[in-house]
Amino acid sequence: MDKFDRKLDQAARAAWLSYxxxxxxxxxxxxxxxxxxxxxxxxxxxxxxxLVKVHIDHPLANCMVMSDAILKRFGLDFCxxxxxxxxxxxxxxxxxxxxxxxxxxxxxxxxxPLTLSLGTGRSVRAMVExxxxxxxxxxxxxxxxxxxxxxxxxxxxxxxxxxxxxxxGERFLLPAPVVAGSVEExxxxxxxxxxxxxxxxxxxxxxAFIGVGRIDRQATLFQDHFISEAELDELLSRQAVGExxxxxxxxxxxxxxxxxxxxxxxxxxxxxxxxxxxxxxxGRDKGPAILAALRGGWxxxxxxxxxxxxxxxxxxxx
Amino acid sequence: MDKFDRKLDQAARAAWLSYxxxxxxxxxxxxxxxxxxxxxxxxxxxxxxxLVKVHIDHPLANCMVMSDAILKRFGLDFCxxxxxxxxxxxxxxxxxxxxxxxxxxxxxxxxxPLTLSLGTGRSVRAMVExxxxxxxxxxxxxxxxxxxxxxxxxxxxxxxxxxxxxxxGERFLLPAPVVAGSVEExxxxxxxxxxxxxxxxxxxxxxAFIGVGRIDRQATLFQDHFISEAELDELLSRQAVGExxxxxxxxxxxxxxxxxxxxxxxxxxxxxxxxxxxxxxxGRDKGPAILAALRGGWxxxxxxxxxxxxxxxxxxxx
DNA sequence: TCAGCTATCGATCAAATGATCGAACAGGAG
DNA sequence: CTCCTGTTCGATCATTTGATCGATAGCTGA
Numbered sequence: 011m012d013k014f015d016r017k018l019d020q021a022a023r024a025a026w027l028s029y030x031x032x033x034x035x036x037x038x039x040x041x042x043x044x045x046x047x048x049x050x051x052x053x054x055x056x057x058x059x060x061l062v063k064v065h066i067d068h069p070l071a072n073c074m075v076m077s078d079a080i081l082k083r084f085g086l087d088f089c090x091x092x093x094x095x096x097x098x099x100x101x102x103x104x105x106x107x108x109x110x111x112x113x114x115x116x117x118x119x120x121x122x123p124l125t126l127s128l129g130t131g132r133s134v135r136a137m138v139e140x141x142x143x144x145x146x147x148x149x150x151x152x153x154x155x156x157x158x159x160x161x162x163x164x165x166x167x168x169x170x171x172x173x174x175x176x177x178x179g180e181r182f183l184l185p186a187p188v189v190a191g192s193v194e195e196x197x198x199x200x201x202x203x204x205x206x207x208x209x210x211x212x213x214x215x216x217x218a219f220i221g222v223g224r225i226d227r228q229a230t231l232f233q234d235h236f237i238s239e240a241e242l243d244e245l246l247s248r249q250a251v252g253e254x255x256x257x258x259x260x261x262x263x264x265x266x267x268x269x270x271x272x273x274x275x276x277x278x279x280x281x282x283x284x285x286x287x288x289x290x291x292x293g294r295d296k297g298p299a300i301l302a303a304l305r306g307g308w309x310x311x312x313x314x315x316x317x318x319x320x321x322x323x324x325x326x327x328x
Numbered sequence: 329m330d331k332f333d334r335k336l337d338q339a340a341r342a343a344w345l346s347y348x349x350x351x352x353x354x355x356x357x358x359x360x361x362x363x364x365x366x367x368x369x370x371x372x373x374x375x376x377x378x379l380v381k382v383h384i385d386h387p388l389a390n391c392m393v394m395s396d397a398i399l400k401r402f403g404l405d406f407c408x409x410x411x412x413x414x415x416x417x418x419x420x421x422x423x424x425x426x427x428x429x430x431x432x433x434x435x436x437x438x439x440x441p442l443t444l445s446l447g448t449g450r451s452v453r454a455m456v457e458x459x460x461x462x463x464x465x466x467x468x469x470x471x472x473x474x475x476x477x478x479x480x481x482x483x484x485x486x487x488x489x490x491x492x493x494x495x496x497g498e499r500f501l502l503p504a505p506v507v508a509g510s511v512e513e514x515x516x517x518x519x520x521x522x523x524x525x526x527x528x529x530x531x532x533x534x535x536a537f538i539g540v541g542r543i544d545r546q547a548t549l550f551q552d553h554f555i556s557e558a559e560l561d562e563l564l565s566r567q568a569v570g571e572x573x574x575x576x577x578x579x580x581x582x583x584x585x586x587x588x589x590x591x592x593x594x595x596x597x598x599x600x601x602x603x604x605x606x607x608x609x610x611g612r613d614k615g616p617a618i619l620a621a622l623r624g625g626w627x628x629x630x631x632x633x634x635x636x637x638x639x640x641x642x643x644x645x646x
Numbered sequence: 647t648c649a650g651c652t653a654t655c656g657a658t659c660a661a662a663t664g665a666t667c668g669a670a671c672a673g674g675a676g
Numbered sequence: 677c678t679c680c681t682g683t684t685c686g687a688t689c690a691t692t693t694g695a696t697c698g699a700t701a702g703c704t705g706a
Contacts, residue, residue: 015389022386023411029382030426031413034662045686050664063383064347066374067460068340071333093341095349108348142385352692363656368694
């Protein structure tokens with residue numbers, strides 16, 4: 011890997027010359043003694059490896075105003091609103107990921123040992139992907155939602171896995187699905203020694219980065235067959251609009267007590283009252299779910315996008 | 329200025345789409361509803377206004393090794409070594425400025441009131457230029473070196489001026505030249521109430537960012553006629569190799585006692601023993617001067633470039 | 647109200663960038 | 677020793693970007 015490192019060095023130097031120094035690839039080529047396409051490749055490598063971090067240093071007035079309003083309204087510690095990108099198919103997922111990674115990095119920067127927990131979902135996954143490598147073997151990362159799918163297979167590339175790989179920290183994975191098949195199954199899981207041990211670690215976490223789920227036909231819970239169609243209908247009839255870690259919430263953010271709730275294996279939301287629970291979700295159609303989470307007072311931090319933020323602002327008449 | 333702000337907003341959005349989102353100017357144009365050249369202009373504006381911050385996230389092995397060696401050798405709190413740019417006429421001045429601005433920003437980030445002092449010189453000036461705007465009206469900035477030229481004119485664009493403009497902080501300017509015309513003149517200056525008041529503020533500073541001067545025919549002190557040719561020769565004959573705030577240093581970093589020293593109006597170097605004195609200088613020919621400052625143990629932090637760093641490493645057999 | 651000026655905008659062109667493809671080279675197997 | 681395979685490198689071309697210049701619109705002052 012020495013060869014690779016040497017290449018990365020050169021890539022960093024090329025990136026420096028190009029992005030900070032503003033010189034052309036031709037100049038860089040003659041300076042580093044490689045061909046112009048060589049420089050091209052180096053720069054591509056640098057970007058691919060995440061060596062190049064771009065930061066736009068301007069509080070986009072829109073976003074700024076909205077984030078401030080939400081911050082004050084719900085008494086959050088922080089609220090980041092990233093601009094929307096209607097052109098991109100996945101909304102502003104990438105911006106969200108970058109912003110979230112910046113928040114995450116602030117925690118990780120600490121040199122004292124730290125315990126962090128992570129939920130599942132694309133957003134969380136994208137966040138850790140966007141994070142740059144950072145040597146922090148002293149930290150511990152807990153997955154709050156089982157990395158076991160319905161069929162029992164473990165997901166090698168859980169967010170916690172990637173994060174632990176990037177930092178060299180310890181990993182703790184909950185050996186359970188989000189929603190157990192039955193109440194008995196849930197009981198059995200909760201009584202496992204391993205489950206309890208890991209739950210214990212999760213309790214020590216300082217912050218938790220989680221996604222926010224919608225409750226409708228597009229809901230992950232339903233799509234991944236954790237709940238049946240009948241159960242989805244039950245949730246809808248009981249006015250469920252969102253979900254945190256599998257716990258269904260109504261419009262006011264209260265956890266709905268129903269047949270599904272009794273099978274959720276996640277740690278109770280109450281547990282996070284004295285942790286920094288950070289939600290990470292964007293898109294107008296996640297608006298109601300995010301709003302519910304906010305109204306319930308569950309969150310300490312929110313990273314969202316313009317569309318969801320606007321929905322919240324309008325719904326709350328801010 | 330509302331118009332301008334609106335434009336800046338759009339510029340930030342365009343920059344975001346371009347640099348973070350990686351889309352082409354055509355796409356951005358159709359999205360923002362302006363022409364392609366319009367996007368071009370917006371991006372130019374964004375860069376010019378310093379909205380776009382690029383950070384290369386890789387410890388360039390060379391620089392890393394050298395900065396570590398220097399750090400350990402001289403017991404510094406930090407040492408940043410930026411890569412050299414032999415192509416650029418002014419060496420790596422811009423890189424140096426960016427790196428220094430990053431350090432400076434770390435101090436400024438604090439919300440509690442802070443007092444900082446600044447020296448003069450191109451490097452210091454370039455540092456504050458490279459800094460992004462940041463609202464910190466609670467901070468105070470003191471100029472350690474008089475902003476009065478030999479002819480009595482005040483320099484409107486002193487580093488402290490720019491810094492105070494950018495942050496909205498308070499400014500304190502030393503109403504004196506670096507080296508007084510005579511011992512009597514120095515005495516007169518030091519006894520001014522205003523001078524003493526400002527010196528008092530400077531004593532409260534937490535950190536000081538200063539340049540390092542060479543002592544030779546290219547020396548700023550000489551070029552700006554603060555010392556005569558005869559005096560320069562005197563300094564050289566007494567083995568002066570560098571200068572901090574106008575105080576000449578010999579090879580071992582000791583302040584040289586001579587006719588010039590008695591006319592220097594700057595605050596005594598001893599005063600900075602319990603402040604974070606950060607030096608900011610690059611280029612191989614500044615090597616001896618920087619080395620002297622290091623050997624004297626005056627510095628807590630150093631921001632330099634590959635060339636000067638290599639000189640130091642070699643001179644100290646590291 | 648109109649003339650003149652300035653600032654902004656968009657068409658056009660040169661430069662720089664990114665991508666593809668074929669060639670050369672090194673390493674390993676027969 | 678030769679041939680094959682996989683990789684890296686550099687020439688070439690399409691696309692994107694940056695800059696210049698003329699035109700237009702809006703503003704100022706008479």
